[in-house]
Amino acid sequence: MTLAHGQTYLAIPGPSVMPEAVLREMHRGAPNIYEGELIDLTYGLLPDLKMVAGTAHDVAIYIGNGHAAWEASLANVLAPDDKVLVPVAGSFGLGWGDVAQCRGIETDVIDFGRRAPIDPARVAEALAADTDHKIKAVLAVHVDTSTSAKSDIPAIRAAIDSVGHPALLMVDCIASLGCDRFEMDAWGADVMVAASQKGLMVPPGAAFVFFNDKAQAARAGLDRVSKYWDWQPRANPELYYQLFCGTAPTHHLYGLRVALDMIKDEGLEAVWARHEVLAKAIWAAGEAWGRGGPFELNIADAAARSHAVTSLRIGKEHGTRLRRWCQDQAGLTLGIGLGMSTEDDPKGDGFFRFGHMGHVNAQMILGMLATVQTGLRVLDIPHGAGALEAAADVIGQA
Amino acid sequence: MTLAHGQTYLAIPGPSVMPEAVLREMHRGAPNIYEGELIDLTYGLLPDLKMVAGTAHDVAIYIGNGHAAWEASLANVLAPDDKVLVPVAGSFGLGWGDVAQCRGIETDVIDFGRRAPIDPARVAEALAADTDHKIKAVLAVHVDTSTSAKSDIPAIRAAIDSVGHPALLMVDCIASLGCDRFEMDAWGADVMVAASQKGLMVPPGAAFVFFNDKAQAARAGLDRVSKYWDWQPRANPELYYQLFCGTAPTHHLYGLRVALDMIKDEGLEAVWARHEVLAKAIWAAGEAWGRGGPFELNIADAAARSHAVTSLRIGKEHGTRLRRWCQDQAGLTLGIGLGMSTEDDPKGDGFFRFGHMGHVNAQMILGMLATVQTGLRVLDIPHGAGALEAAADVIGQA
Amino acid sequence: MTLAHGQTYLAIPGPSVMPEAVLREMHRGAPNIYEGELIDLTYGLLPDLKMVAGTAHDVAIYIGNGHAAWEASLANVLAPDDKVLVPVAGSFGLGWGDVAQCRGIETDVIDFGRRAPIDPARVAEALAADTDHKIKAVLAVHVDTSTSAKSDIPAIRAAIDSVGHPALLMVDCIASLGCDRFEMDAWGADVMVAASQKGLMVPPGAAFVFFNDKAQAARAGLDRVSKYWDWQPRANPELYYQLFCGTAPTHHLYGLRVALDMIKDEGLEAVWARHEVLAKAIWAAGEAWGRGGPFELNIADAAARSHAVTSLRIGKEHGTRLRRWCQDQAGLTLGIGLGMSTEDDPKGDGFFRFGHMGHVNAQMILGMLATVQTGLRVLDIPHGAGALEAAADVIGQA
């Protein structure tokens, strides 16, 4: 019999669990888009978005998803035949590179596989070899949602600087913003892209490109930027409608207002700390399970693990089975493995992911872990003991 | 630091967790109350309410809470100076008796304390002594939400019959309807009262009185029933507004429609089975914790435990502390102890309750248990090992 | 063909049009009913309810509709065999009297028909004749929703005082509170009853009884008040749950918070003034239509007309036809005639009502009038010209 009837917990790495208050605020008739409340609300979002991003520079809001943000970021600083360096630690790194290629941009991909973050030394090496500075930008995904690898952005910045290369550092924080610590200006990112549906706790449909003066200079040097992607009027509008190149995403703006207020009320440092503790609790459980069976955290090095998503390996005979049990018997939906298929496991059945981004607290994460623990037991999947105790210890020490 | 920011889980014994679909359906402008959709919808609720109650007889819907249902049920079958037998297994039994007394009804209370259900033998004994049949009704609470004691309604019916007493059997299923098995007609209950905010998964504000022909005969014998409480026009209205003695509780009716559909879709037997398995998982955990510390299920006899609420004893230095930790650090709100205070523990700090009624599934219950487990560990409250494993075993065997 | 697809306007005299902000605030999971936000919110409602009622005395909130408020008010001050004077200006006056009778209270009804308010002189006369003060209370409906007659409460108070009679003045403001000026203390009402779904703009399900010290003294003199109706613990609770004699109507409380904030933000005097202007605009249109056909305002004397509801007479061949056209062709739902049937028109087809209470503004009322105007024209119902111009003049002079 199923025990899934009840409140479903969607623990996938985005869209994340939407706060009741965000959804409530979005439930409204269309507002006036020419004057009044919406206008003031929208302009008020900009400083808060920048605060979350750690930048004093500019932000452009797009109606779109993460792929739109990728495209927008590229459209503003790179022309066809320009060259970029794409150090890759998972599917999303490859994806951003792919979007660049489709724009006619030449991509030098360095693939670090599926179990490791970007190695800054290799970035430095590649840039050092680019003596005539053909490489215009380095595209680095902060947290690759597929592998859950977190790359060291300050170290990548340092690598670029160490060889005196002028390339822009463009960072994808889609999966990390509002979860893992990120400080755009302090860390020297020139462009940063993000989206609404993960750490920002708002339904999919809004995307963000943050950019500094160096990036803006690159923009100015382009012959042409398409109207919809042009970040300049969006970031510095003379008229309200320029903020969105047309009609505003009215309902998302209301939701975003509440989500940013929640982040400010808790405090960004506290938000990051919460994600860190909860992630460490998950890892502790995962390591315990792994000590007696096939359960394995995808990223071995804790410093290279995301605080927002955790990719797992459990063997192709177990992964999908465990996910199904959690969903069908217990009401917990886990993320599928993404970009992890191998010859031996073409459908990636041996992989799955925990999403733990945004509106997540201890009781949710403990419920997720306890459900997986129960699934392992019920399905007779070998696993080590003490997982929940280990998670409890992490939480207890917070 | 707190790890409570996220989706709060309200695990109190009512109001229970409201399904998203119920709340969504209730979010609407006022409907026409004279004709159209609402009228049809309302009449369609009646057979489904009766199905959930296990009766082919009548139901009256009241705008009100459980206390309103108590009052309404008494108003229709008892006059001042009538006498009732009130076997009591917790605060709510006392409460119903108190409502009767305030109506001028004489109450013979048999108190079974706070750790046991009603003993049918004592009911039989009391009725046997009532040779001139002054006792008009027996008021029995099926599940007393304070103690979580579940009384054996068929056995009480049998007790009444065994001594050939004509008293009505009136049953309070406020905490049990839609959670614990209850079959009004088969079990011989003459009147049954319930409310919307527990197993029926709708916000507080609607209450229900079910009654059979014998109860209706008692109604007919009264000199006077106040207009608002009179169940007759409500159950058999000539005009729509009589269903509610005035304006209908429009939004609750929409919510109730969805909740009843959910129950029908899952199947009432499956709903009961789900509650049973989850309750047993909770008990298994509780018993494990109790094997190494002060944690104790309030009701020792498993057969007398509710499937919808579980009362716990943990010692006055621990209870409130544990509740606070769960709420403030983890986002889980547990029920306070109710009616459990003693001289030694005047505020009932040593007691708390798990609510597990209605829209609850395995991942929620496992999250609740894992959070409590973590709290016990973090707060250094002595407890036995293996609680979650024990719960997992129950769930695994389902 | 129908032109009704679009936003329906429910212009019936309650439930009224619910503000988007009220419904939004009510869309939430169940809150903790033992501590936290809900508790503070609830206690904060009491002074605001009293402000709207114009009293410094007490208020008891009931889960219920207007009939519940009637019953509650009677239960607290009158015993069976007590006598009340019931001056009646419509169905609701009769209804309250009927509720009293069902409680065993003797009622002296003075019926002023269906086209006039209560005549205070007749009240004085009746009380003067009651030399031994058997009459304990006068039950007066401020605005009778059926006839739309508004009675002069200060004049009724004066009438009672003029003959030195000690009867309580009990007033039903269900249809008028938050619409027509009402000042409980200044006007000398001892008890006042109201409900949520009209001027208070919240779905049906909450009712209110306001009472002063004189009424409380009557309460104290009763042998017995049933627990659910007892206003004493509700108005002066030691524990939160006593406010509602059990579980709180959680979602209604959130809605009420927003509705009262809206009233405070606009200002109660401004709310009354808005209702007055809009009512006068409706009357001006109605009088214009009447100058060339059967259309007639039910109450001839403008001083005796409600600002919240307007009853109309149009002839039995026209009323239902017009209502149907408005609803089926245009998306406007008007109120049916209530309590207006005659031998000649047993179904009351010649009557209908405009509801204009609570969340109503000029564009809504003008839309209602223009739709009726169009219906009159389309259905070839004789009517005078200049109705909308007349309404416009009223609005223009505001």
Next chain:
Amino acid sequence: MTLAHGQTYLAIPGPSVMPEAVLREMHRGAPNIYEGELIDLTYGLLPDLKMVAGTAHDVAIYIGNGHAAWEASLANVLAPDDKVLVPVAGSFGLGWGDVAQCRGIETDVIDFGRRAPIDPARVAEALAADTDHKIKAVLAVHVDTSTSAKSDIPAIRAAIDSVGHPALLMVDCIASLGCDRFEMDAWGADVMVAASQKGLMVPPGAAFVFFNDKAQAARAGLDRVSKYWDWQPRANPELYYQLFCGTAPTHHLYGLRVALDMIKDEGLEAVWARHEVLAKAIWAAGEAWGRGGPFELNIADAAARSHAVTSLRIGKEHGTRLRRWCQDQAGLTLGIGLGMSTEDDPKGDGFFRFGHMGHVNAQMILGMLATVQTGLRVLDIPHGAGALEAAADVIGQA
């Protein structure tokens, strides 16, 4: 004093009035984006979108607004240095041309001013002169929301065909889809763009590009289409995420499902007929007002007027004043004039617009007209008599 407190009516030409049922359905937690309900729901939208568009060909859904749809449509069939013909009947025609220019496309603009639709003869003439077929496409806005001019798409198709020119016919139906009759395949449009927030009654955030085989052939001939805009995988996805090039606009999809169901339930022909009658009622009123004052419909030729939006001229001293009165005193928000400024009236104060698209019925439109009528009267703006009677006649004959 203001009479605006109540339900605001936003009568601007988009975003339009959102149906309660659409907003309700969008109020939900994030769904699983990998399997289950959302997937089936999404694929089910495609045939219904095509039905509304009158095409058996393809549709690509974009997260974006109307400008995104413009950009997407151009990106799939035109390369930099390609040439397009842009016959213009308002700001939005200019806007689409501007988006083309920013992509490096050469635009031949024929401007028909602000009071007339596109003249097909001039299109034929321009294409006839393009003997070497440099013009790859004709960009025609069906209804230009600024001027409310509706151009004759079949006649433009005929014009293209009459001179044997191979240019694609690309049509912007953003303001007309689901309001004014449009039949993509029958009328010979090769590409059509639309958005969610007008006739489709869903909040801004989703845009649509429909295309036929001829357009797809143009797509196939391009060297490069950027990944985000590429309509091919969106229209013919192998994997679900390709439908949206990344994360789906989950909540909009739920809203769109309800909106399309509403259109299907009413019937597309009936939807069009409703818009036609209501538009004609507005025109009739406007013409009546104009017979005694400065009020003037912007488009003189009824055949060239939109059924979804009506642009008006009233003189620079009156327009903004009237809009302000309607909003601040009556609760009705009208659209500002767009793209209508002149030297004499730099802020376009003499212009405004009625939006009457999507979820609009007779009582709404009559309310809008009656409010404007009242405003004209109150503000002493000269105007002819009989406007509402004229509107009533149109509605009555429907």
